[in-house]
Every structure is written in C-alpha cells, then in structure tokens.
Amino acid sequence: MSADICKILGIEYPIFMGAMTLVSESSLVAAVSNAGGLGIFATGDAAQKGGIEWARAEIKKIKSMTDKPFGVNVALFMKNVPEIIDAVCEEGVKVITTGGGNPAPYMGQLKSAGVKVIPVVPTVKAAVKMEAMGADMVVAEGTESGGFIGKITSSVLIPQVTAAVKIPVIAAGGFATGRGLAAARAMGASGIQMGTRFMVCKECTLPQVYKQAIIDQGPTDAIVEGLSIPKAAPHRSMRTPAAEALIAYEASSEANPKDYNKQFFAGRVETTGNFDKAILGMGQVAGLIHEELSASEIIQGIMKEYRETLEELKSL
Ligand SMILES: Cc1cc2nc3c(=O)[nH]c(=O)nc-3n(C[C@H](O)[C@H](O)[C@H](O)COP(=O)(O)O)c2cc1C
Numbered sequence: 312m313s314a315d316i317c318k319i320l321g322i323e324y325p326i327f328m329g330a331m332t333l334v335s336e337s338s339l340v341a342a343v344s345n346a347g348g349l350g351i352f353a354t355g356d357a358a359q360k361g362g363i364e365w366a367r368a369e370i371k372k373i374k375s376m377t378d379k380p381f382g383v384n385v386a387l388f389m390k391n392v393p394e395i396i397d398a399v400c401e402e403g404v405k406v407i408t409t410g411g412g413n414p415a416p417y418m419g420q421l422k423s424a425g426v427k428v429i430p431v432v433p434t435v436k437a438a439v440k441m442e443a444m445g446a447d448m449v450v451a452e453g454t455e456s457g458g459f460i461g462k463i464t465s466s467v468l469i470p471q472v473t474a475a476v477k478i479p480v481i482a483a484g485g486f487a488t489g490r491g492l493a494a495a496r497a498m499g500a501s502g503i504q505m506g507t508r509f510m511v512c513k514e515c516t517l518p519q520v521y522k523q524a525i526i527d528q529g530p531t532d533a534i535v536e537g538l539s540i541p542k543a544a545p546h547r548s549m550r551t552p553a554a555e556a557l558i559a560y561e562a563s564s565e566a567n568p569k570d571y572n573k574q575f576f577a578g579r580v581e582t583t584g585n586f587d588k589a590i591l592g593m594g595q596v597a598g599l600i601h602e603e604l605s606a607s608e609i610i611q612g613i614m615k616e617y618r619e620t621l622e623e624l625k626s627l
Contacts, residue, residue, distance in 0.1 A: 316448065316481070324502075324610055324614055326343075327349045327503070328340070329431075329456075330355070330506075332355030333355075334506075334510055335350070335352060335384075337372040338376070338514050340352045341373050342512070343509065344380060346606040346611075349381065350373070352370065352381065355389070356580075357389075357391060362391060363394040383406070384409070386409075388411045399424070405426065406426065407426050408450060413444075414441075415444050418445050428445070430446050432450070432472070433460070435468070435472055448479040456596075457507045457548070469495065469498045473499025481501060486505050486596065488613060489613045490620050491503060491613075505596075507593055509609065510525055511525050512604065512605065519584075520586050521582070521589070528593070533548070536557045539566070540568050540571045543568060547593065578590025
C-alpha cells in the first residue's frame with residue numbers, strides 16, 4: 312500500500328530526482344529540493360572530480376542553496392564508500408540511496424545519524440532482502456530507465472515489489488508525467504523517481520547539445536551497451552556514435568571485457584558537449600520529453616496532470 316512519503320521525508324511532493332553520475336550535482340539537486348521534490352546528489356563521479364573532498368564540498372554547497380531535505384547516492388562497490396557515509400552522517404543529510412551492493416555494514420551508523428536508507432533495486436528478491444536488512448524504503452527501478460539497468464520492466468516489477476514488501480516503494484524507470492505518477496500509485500508505489508526528465512531541466516548544467524538530443528530522440532534511441540560482454544553491467548544511453556560503436560565492438564570477435572570497460576568509461580566521462588564521443592545515460596522515457604523546463608515547472612506540471620488524471624479516472 313502506498314504510504315505518505317512526503318510526511319516521512321519532510322518533502323512537499325512524492326517526486327525524487329534520481330541520482331545521476333556526472334549530472335545530478337549541486338545546482339540541480341538544490342533546485343529539485345527547493346521545488347518540493349527530493350534532489351539526490353550522485354557521488355559516482357567523486358573519483359574523477361577530486362575524491363571525498365569534492366563530494367563533501369558539493370554537499371556543503373547544496374546545504375547553502377536549500378534548507379529543504381535532499382539525498383546522497385552511493386554506489387557500494389566504490390573504494391571511498393566509508394568516507395562518503397561519514398560525510399553523509401556528519402553533514403546531516405536526511406536520505407541516502409544505495410546501489411551496486413549491500414548496505415548492511417553501514418546500516419547501524421546511518422540509522423544512528425537519523426539517515427533514511429533507500430536502496431535502489433531491480434528485482435523483487437532484492438527488495439525483500441533490503442527490507443529485512445532494515446531499509447526504510449526501496450526504489451524499484453524498471454529496465455526502461457537511463458543508466459545501469461536491470462531486466463524487468465516497471466509495469467511488471469513495481470506491482471510485484473509493492474505486494475512483497477511493507478516499506479514504501481518509489482517507482483523508477485520510464486516516469487516523466489502526471490499520468491505516470493498516477494499509474495505508479497495505482498501499482499501501489501508511494502511516489503516516483505525520475506532521472507532522464509531532470510536532465511532536460513534549466514538548472515541542470517549539462518551542455519545544451521545533450522538536452523536537445525533527449526528532446527529529439529525517441530524511446531528506441533535509448534540503446535543498451537554491455538549486453539554481450541561477460542560480467543558487464545548493461546547500461547542504457549542516448550544514441551550517439553560512441554554508444555553505437557561500443558555496441559558494434561561488443562558484437563565483434565575481438566571483444567573483451569577490459570577494452571569494453573576502457574571504451575565505456577572514456578565515453579561516460581564525456582559530458583563537455585562532444586556528442587559524438589559521449590556515452591550518456593538516457594531512458595526510454597525520452598519519448599515523453601518535449602521541452603526544457605525548470606525543476607519547479609516539471610514538478611508543478613506533473614502534480615497538475617496527476618490531479619487531473621485522478622479526476623478523469625473517477626468518471627470511468
Ligand atoms: C545519466 C544517468 C546517470 C545515472 N547515474 C546513477 C547513479 O549514479 N546512481 C544511481 O543509483 N542511479 C543512477 N541513474 C538512475 C537514476 O537515478 C534513475 O533511477 C533513472 O534515471 C530512472 O529512470 P528514467 O531515466 O526513466 O527516469 C542514472 C541515470 C541516468 C540517466
């Protein structure tokens with residue numbers, strides 16, 4: 312059953328901006344939180360940006376830009392996880408979302424600091440495990456999403472997760488509209504997490520060429536790398552020459568994991584505006600994104616359409 316996550320988290324609307332490595336930094340996080348949603352800062356790029364000092368400085372910057380709750384995301388396979396957890400606890404961050412591993416070793420520390428722990432899960436099994444471990448909520452992310460992906464679609468994953476756990480579930484993967492929020496809530500979720508929609512946001516510092524690509528590209532342009540490399544994590548990106556070349560490389564006879572990773576990460580760090588060389592996460596939901604808006608316009612537009620949808624459904 313859906314729960315009042317706004318009350319639990321002290322936010323105004325049940326809308327999270329999912330962490331996006333190299334995208335969800337201070338200006339976007341603060342803008343989403345100031346607009347009444349939950350902005351989530353991605354620490355996945357800490358290694359490229361100057362390590363834990365950079366991450367801590369960004370957290371302080373966000374605190375100087377908003378007095379509203381915001382979250383920090385950590386990929387649990389990274390080297391500097393303990394330092395990031397310390398920074399989250401010491402800086403009074405209210406929410407942590409986790410991915411790529413088991414948050415159990417940090418649960419006690421986070422709980423004592425009053426941080427809500429919200430793992431991102433791609434399967435029902437993982438959701439049940441995280442609930443047993445003491446997670447406060449889970450984000451159930453369908454394969455439509457941008458970035459690293461699981462295998463199950465949102466429409467199949469979300470109702471199974473909401474049936475399997477008692478903690479609140481946030482639906483992610485393919486959401487960008489008020490109709491989507493209504494559908495997520497009908498499936499038992501308490502709110503939505505969006506990534507791709509917030510890339511095309513005025514407060515997002517991505518170069519315009521990428522925002523325009525999301526507007527111009529449709530759902531079938533959200534292509535997936537890593538499907539045929541052993542142990543690679545599949546990743547959904549916008550259609551760029553580098554992403555297409557990587558997929559062609561995977562299919563070739565000389566493909567090997569080491570070179571695949573080298574090419575993948577070279578493209579992933581390209582966020583300076585060199586479209587041809589970039590491998591930048593983008594979800595199938597690009598097909599529903601037609602203009603650049605401010606964080607507040609995005610959230611207000613979704614809430615308006617959500618309320619209209621509920622009215623419309625009453626008369627059916
Ligand atoms: C460019 C990009 C980078 C992402 N980086 C991360 C990340 O660092 N950590 C994480 O947990 N999720 C990451 N995600 C997933 C988002 O947080 C979010 O769950 C996802 O985008 C939701 O699907 P949507 O793109 O259909 O809205 C990323 C997504 C994108 C598009």
